[in-house]
Amino acid sequence: MFNERVVSTFDNKETPFYYYDLKLLNQTLSECKLAADEHHFYVHFALKSNFNDKVLSAVKAKGFGADCVSGGEVKKAIEVGFDKNQIVFAGVGKSDAEINFALDNDIFAFNVESVQELEVIDELAGAKSKKASVAIRINPNVDAHTHHYITTGLDENKFGINSWDLPLVSETLKKCKNLEFLGIHFHVGSQIMDMNVFKSLCIKVNEMQQWFEERGMPVKILNVGGGLGVDYQNPDENAIPDFKSYFKIFADFLNIKTHQEVHFELGRALVAQCSSLISKVLYIKNGIKKNFVIIDAGMTELMRPALYQAYHQIENISKLKVESQKSKDAESHISHLNSPISYDVVGPICESSDCFGKEIEMPETKRGDLIALRTAGAYGEVMASAYNLRPAIRHVYSED
Numbered sequence: 001m002f003n004e005r006v007v008s009t010f011d012n013k014e015t016p017f018y019y020y021d022l023k024l025l026n027q028t029l030s031e032c033k034l035a036a037d038e039h040h041f042y043v044h045f046a047l048k049s050n051f052n053d054k055v056l057s058a059v060k061a062k063g064f065g066a067d068c069v070s071g072g073e074v075k076k077a078i079e080v081g082f083d084k085n086q087i088v089f090a091g092v093g094k095s096d097a098e099i100n101f102a103l104d105n106d107i108f109a110f111n112v113e114s115v116q117e118l119e120v121i122d123e124l125a126g127a128k129s130k131k132a133s134v135a136i137r138i139n140p141n142v143d144a145h146t147h148h149y150i151t152t153g154l155d156e157n158k159f160g161i162n163s164w165d166l167p168l169v170s171e172t173l174k175k176c177k178n179l180e181f182l183g184i185h186f187h188v189g190s191q192i193m194d195m196n197v198f199k200s201l202c203i204k205v206n207e208m209q210q211w212f213e214e215r216g217m218p219v220k221i222l223n224v225g226g227g228l229g230v231d232y233q234n235p236d237e238n239a240i241p242d243f244k245s246y247f248k249i250f251a252d253f254l255n256i257k258t259h260q261e262v263h264f265e266l267g268r269a270l271v272a273q274c275s276s277l278i279s280k281v282l283y284i285k286n287g288i289k290k291n292f293v294i295i296d297a298g299m300t301e302l303m304r305p306a307l308y309q310a311y312h313q314i315e316n317i318s319k320l321k322v323e324s325q326k327s328k329d330a331e332s333h334i335s336h337l338n339s340p341i342s343y344d345v346v347g348p349i350c351e352s353s354d355c356f357g358k359e360i361e362m363p364e365t366k367r368g369d370l371i372a373l374r375t376a377g378a379y380g381e382v383m384a385s386a387y388n389l390r391p392a393i394r395h396v397y398s399e400d
Contacts, residue, residue, distance in 0.1 A: 041247055
């Protein structure tokens with residue numbers, strides 16, 4: 001993503017900012033679309049991962065739908081121009097106002113997460129003389145083998161309807177005259193690298209669709225969620241996930257009937273690698289036990305490391321420029337680097353958890369150097385806050 005030419009464009013930019021590589025974004029979207037189309041699968045982009053306007057415009061242009069988890073995200077998807085027939089609304093705690101907004105805009109479907117929610121949507125749709133399309137989000141009790149904060153498919157999680165409540169779901173759907181049952185929805189977690197997790201999910205989906213169809217409730221939509229992970233350790237070597245293998249698992253292990261559509265809700269896999277958080281070194285504090293690099297970005301710009309100890313590769317990209325000037329052979333610049341020094345890279349926020357990485361080896365780093373926190377395109381900008389009265393985050397795009 002970074003070379004001397006790109007870094008040079010940052011010289012007069014005020015930090016911190018998110019740098020978006022729009023070429024990489026479009027390559028990633030194209031590969032995903034090609035792999036999904038091979039099996040006639042439908043992909044909805046999870047707005048919770050990134051709602052940057054240029055990112056959403058690129059996603060929409062490729063023909064993806066929108067997966068929303070709040071009324072605000074539904075509104076954003078409509079404003080950007082997503083087809084309303086491709087907008088799905090999930091979330092365990094939809095308010096009446098959010099449901100009414102979605103009903104007024106005739107979105108494709110609600111992914112419903114409790115029996116009581118079914119009754120509320122039925123009542124609100126009836127008041128508008130409308131029929132709401134719903135898919136039932138089922139908790140499959142499948143372990144995603146990922147961080148417990150981003151695991152969503154176990155019995156202990158708040159998401160979805162547990163299997164023992166399905167008889168009540170069936171009864172409720174049959175008596176709710178303002179609801180149309182479309183299908184079943186699953187999501188087991190995020191940043192999943194073990195493909196066997198998705199095989200286990202397929203087995204559960206097959207069982208659940210059989211359960212509904214045996215009770216005279218045809219399943220038109222199999223929504224298997226998302227969760228495909230990305231390589232945070234090697235962002236350049238593995239910039240684009242293996243979508244072909246991912247979709248093939250579902251094609252091979254799902255019992256897909258001729259009348260059914262298979263839907264996905266991908267977020268991180270589509271956008272994580274296309275953006276980095278760029279920050280400037282404010283101070284170096286060298287000590288006996290620790291050397292600190294204090295940068296002008298904090299947990300207010302990138303929450304993931306403070307929230308659940310997430311890893312982001314940290315690079316001193318100013319050294320790319322320096323070493324390029326030293327050597328005519330840009331490919332050999334690594335051999336000229338000074339011996340690395342171990343640093344804790346921290347931000348300016350008044351919290352001890354405002355730390356991006358410990359014992360990070362980098363070339364000798366100085367005040368004014370530019371630091372890149374890689375693979376920040378998912379759950380980066382969207383989680384930014386104004387804590388400590390921090391200014392709104394800025395953006396720089398590769399096309400600029």
